[in-house]
Amino acid sequence: MTKTSDDGDTAVDPNFDGAAPANGETVSLSPLVRRRICPNASPFTSSGTCSYIVGQGEVAIIDPGPADAAHVAALVAAIAGERLTAIVVTHTHRDHSPGARLLQAETGAPIVGCGPHRAARNLAEGEFPHLDASADRDHRPDRQMNEGDTLKGPGWTLRAVETPGHTMNHLAFALPEEQALFSGDHVMAWSTTIVAPPDGSMRAYMASLDALRGRDETIYWPGHGGPVRDPRRFVRGLAAHRRQRESAIRTRIEAGDRDIRSIVGVIYQGLSAPLQGAAALSVFAHLEDLVERGLVVTDGPPRLDSVYRPA
Numbered sequence: 001m002t003k004t005s006d007d008g009d010t011a012v013d014p015n016f017d018g019a020a021p022a023n024g025e026t027v028s029l030s031p032l033v034r035r036r037i038c039p040n041a042s043p044f045t046s047s048g049t050c051s052y053i054v055g056q057g058e059v060a061i062i063d064p065g066p067a068d069a070a071h072v073a074a075l076v077a078a079i080a081g082e083r084l085t086a087i088v089v090t091h092t093h094r095d096h097s098p099g100a101r102l103l104q105a106e107t108g109a110p111i112v113g114c115g116p117h118r119a120a121r122n123l124a125e126g127e128f129p130h131l132d133a134s135a136d137r138d139h140r141p142d143r144q145m146n147e148g149d150t151l152k153g154p155g156w157t158l159r160a161v162e163t164p165g166h167t168m169n170h171l172a173f174a175l176p177e178e179q180a181l182f183s184g185d186h187v188m189a190w191s192t193t194i195v196a197p198p199d200g201s202m203r204a205y206m207a208s209l210d211a212l213r214g215r216d217e218t219i220y221w222p223g224h225g226g227p228v229r230d231p232r233r234f235v236r237g238l239a240a241h242r243r244q245r246e247s248a249i250r251t252r253i254e255a256g257d258r259d260i261r262s263i264v265g266v267i268y269q270g271l272s273a274p275l276q277g278a279a280a281l282s283v284f285a286h287l288e289d290l291v292e293r294g295l296v297v298t299d300g301p302p303r304l305d306s307v308y309r310p311a
Helices: 069-078 098-107 202-213 231-255 260-267 273-292
Strands: 026-030 033-037 050-054 058-062 083-089 111-113 150-153 156-162 171-175 180-184 219-222 296-298 308-310
Touching: 033 069, 050 069, 050 219, 058 150, 058 156, 069 098, 083 098, 083 150, 098 111, 156 202, 202 231, 202 273, 219 231, 231 260, 231 273, 231 308, 260 273, 273 296
Parallel strands: 058 083, 083 111, 180 219
Antiparallel strands: 026 033, 033 050, 050 058, 150 156, 156 171, 171 180, 296 308
């Protein structure tokens, strides 16, 4: 199946599932998992941000979403008669974490999970932080979780899995009782995720994909869109997809393209205007990694407006 991803890629492998589950309703997905999707649909969020309720009676809520009072009120209504023991956050983008503070104000539950927002590197001289508006810099968890840390409730366990790349503080959460993984924005069935320096890092993202390939979960519940089924195969496909994109960028550099605008114009032909900026940032992430590995060169630190040459 051909699918246009959120960074503009069109791919056949992995087999993206473009189905967008309905927002605005609470759905039981398994004995331990319920989902309610915030109505913040966009080209970058599918039908909206997926908030997950884990457990029965004593529950955790993963990613309450943006600062949307109506969505938070709906989550509170969905757990009426139950006790919220933890508000869990995968990463600090404004479509995932600000709702945690609203939900805490309503319930008093602690905010746990990822730490404060941080970039992969410092800004280069004259560099503009293109995705700064998407970062939730007010996030301060009551408990920061790291690799292997656990959160427990009656009949359920959430175990933190560090997956930096999309953001550097990104966490996924394993639910071993159901061999499931809440994968945040790191792996999604409907789309590739955007990796945009300096907020994110392509090298870290690829290393996180490699780490997931060794795990044994049988289903992923992502931050947007429907579930990832056969995740080992899907993650292998994602890694191959990124390597193919890297190869295409190197080919354009060898052919004489010297700037990101020229590369995007060739390898993303026909891309809609709303996604062109994201495509440029995706190419930039690959070029930054290629420069770090000595496969492409540029004068000074890599930037969106740099001139790139073969090594």
